[in-house]
Amino acid sequence: DTAVSQTPKYLVTQMGNDKSIKCEQNLGHDTMYWYKQDSKKFLKIMFSYNNKELIINETVPNRFSPKSPDKAHLNLHINSLELGDSAVYFCASSLSGPTQETQYFGPGTRLLVL
Amino acid sequence: AQSVTQLGSHVSVSEGALVLLRCNYSSSVPPYLFWYVQYPNQGLQLLLKYTSAATLVKGINGFEAEFKKSETSFHLTKPSAHMSDAAEYFCAVRSYNQGGKLIFGQGTELSVKP
Numbered sequence: 001d002t003a004v005s006q007t008p009k010y011l012v013t014q015m016g017n018d019k020s021i022k023c024e025q026n027l028g029h030d031t032m033y034w035y036k037q038d039s040k041k042f043l044k045i046m047f048s049y050n051n052k053e054l055i056i057n058e059t060v061p062n063r064f065s066p067k068s069p070d071k072a073h074l075n076l077h078i079n080s081l082e083l084g085d086s087a088v089y090f091c092a093s094s095l096s097g098p099t100q101e102t103q104y105f106g107p108g109t110r111l112l113v114l
Numbered sequence: 115a116q117s118v119t120q121l122g123s124h125v126s127v128s129e130g131a132l133v134l135l136r137c138n139y140s141s142s143v144p145p146y147l148f149w150y151v152q153y154p155n156q157g158l159q160l161l162l163k164y165t166s167a168a169t170l171v172k173g174i175n176g177f178e179a180e181f182k183k184s185e186t187s188f189h190l191t192k193p194s195a196h197m198s199d200a201a202e203y204f205c206a207v208r209s210y211n212q213g214g215k216l217i218f219g220q221g222t223e224l225s226v227k228p
Binding site (some may be wrong): 004031032035039040042043044045048050055056058090093094096101102103104105106107108110 | 148151155157158160221
């Protein structure tokens with residue numbers, strides 16, 4: 001069973017389109033994250049949700065809107081896609097509280113904007 | 115602010131040789147430190163983590179890392195490289211006061227020559 005899953009794995013789209021990436025975890029975690037990995041493989045946090053509440057919003061353009069329908073899901077919707085949005089987007093999850101140490105990552109969604 | 119610096123964006127070793135990947139951190143509080151590995155076109159997998167229990171941390175696949183407070187370092191080592199170790203390696207520190215986000219280093223690509 002996949003612990004953290006993302007769909008789709010690959011996404012190729014035109015500039016200006018709107019797209020969504022879905023993430024689900026079956027680890028029973030209460031905190032979920034979105035990270036962006038750029039073309040130089042640098043990883044940076046975008047958002048974090050704890051119990052469906054937004055706790056990190058790392059100066060991401062408001063074209064990016066995360067949504068957490070429940071603790072096990074964190075989706076990422078991107079409006080008006082731009083060339084610079086091309087990257088790999090990773091979802092991760094962890095427990096909060098004193099044991100909030102290990103974040104488990106999904107396989108990534110490779111987004112290419114043409 | 116916390117940060118991580120990985121020295122060397124690319125390291126090449128021969129099969130059977132010692133692997134040494136360098137990581138230095140900056141933190142005003144005792145840090146939680148992690149090493150993740152990313153194989154091509156895959157997500158991030160936890161290799162090991164330091165959470166103040168022991169300064170020498172053993173991880174998966176024969177890797178280990180030693181936390182040295184005096185040197186603010188958390189270098190990753192493996193006595194004998196295997197071809198399957200070729201991957202991208204990331205050192206990260208967990209933020210204490212920003213929702214537990216991971217702050218990543220720039221990554222080090224490890225190549226293993228036969």
